[in-house]
Amino acid sequence: MTEYKPIFLNSNINLLAQTEQLITATLKHLKAKETSSEYDERIDNIAQYFNGLVDSLKGINSPDTLLHYAVLDNWDSVTALHLLTGLDPEYSPWAPPHAGKGYKDFIMHDDSSASISRAFNGKYNLTLLDGLSLYEPYQVALELEQYISSDASHKMRLSLALLLANTSGVLQERYSMIKRIWDSGDAKDKNRPSHYVKWALSRNYEVPWLEYAQQHAPNLLPDSLQQTPLWEFEPDSPYYPDELDIAMQAWRAVSIHGHDIKNPKEDIKKWIREQRYELTSAALERIATVCNWNKAGGKPASE
Incomplete structure (x- = not known):
């Protein structure tokens, strides 16, 4: 049974499939080269990394970062809104004092590494609750250029960059929407986690980790969900x-x-x-x- 639902995947299914095919083709090309054992080990590590990336974007990996926040008695609203969106608040470009930094300069028609780098600010880029940073995969893809020609990896890099940009865009839209709704009320800034979950569901906002929390952190949920038979x-x-x-x-x-x-x-x-x-x-x-x-x-x- 799926415990974690990656909300952002629905609008990226075809792009994810295309990127996965290009990653597979690129890695196959790399593995076909006759090189040293050190090279083979590095390529195996890169292949393992990209397989993990695909699993993450499919929602196969567990949002275990949530457990770090499950031990807290209360969440402030910034923490809560990020977690409800499926994001780690610690690395968000939208959380103070980093609000506004990050993705607004991500222009996809310019595929240069300098342009991509300008789209992020230090470590403050979107990070999912399973620990995946949405900038790191592109950095790993750039490393492939030292092993094969830039033309051979260009399509894969472009598709990957577009996938990560679209994913961040969906997450940003979801975060902006729930923040706008929260800010329209007059609730206090610190509340128990279950308060935020109940509030989000009352606004028809889909929380991606409900089933995961039922299994691993039921204290985050309102009583009505904790009592749901599993x-x-x-x-x-x-x-x-x-x-x-x-x-x-x-x-x-x-x-x-x-x-x-x-x-x-x-x-x-x-x-x-x-x-x-x-x-x-x-x-x-x-x-x-x-x-x-x-x-x-x-x-x-x-x-």
Whole structure:
């Protein structure tokens, strides 16, 4: 079962697939060269790094940085809004005193290393909760130029830079949106973590690490989510109920928003499609029908 949902992936699926193909091709070209054992070891390390990068952007890696903040009794609003977005507050270019520094100069038509470097400011660049810095992969890609010609690595570097820029853009948009909503209220600046989670869900803001927190840091969640029954299906079991597993995941993810959901059946279908499960149309319809708690269908007549 997926514990972490990378919200930013939905708008980058095709670009991620393209970048992964280019990374694979570049590394294959590098490994085909007859060189020293020291070279082979370095290329193996680079290959391992990029495989980890792809896993991170797919949400396979766990957001373990969250655990560092789970031991705190209270979060200030800047910390909370970053964590709700899926970012490590320590390395954010938007957190004081670094607000405004970083990505605004990231202009993709200029693929020079100087231009890319200007897009970031020291260590203050976006870092995901699994520890991935969105600038570091480009730095590693630049290193490949000492092993192969710049032409051979250019397409991969450009695709990678575009992927990282798009990812940072989605995250920045999400952070800006939730900050704008928070600033419109008059809540105090320090609150318990569960207060922020409950507030975000009440605003239909999707928190990417809810299931991870249920397993590893339930103290971050409001009581209603801590009491949500957890289950574990074993996909390798001959008795694995795949549709039931998907149905329970979908119901929990959508029903969290409660009465704010006007058409649960369609929202459940939408959630399932976003997870990219391989289902037939009939299976999707069955699952959505079982999960739908509004048997009357559609929006309430009063609206």
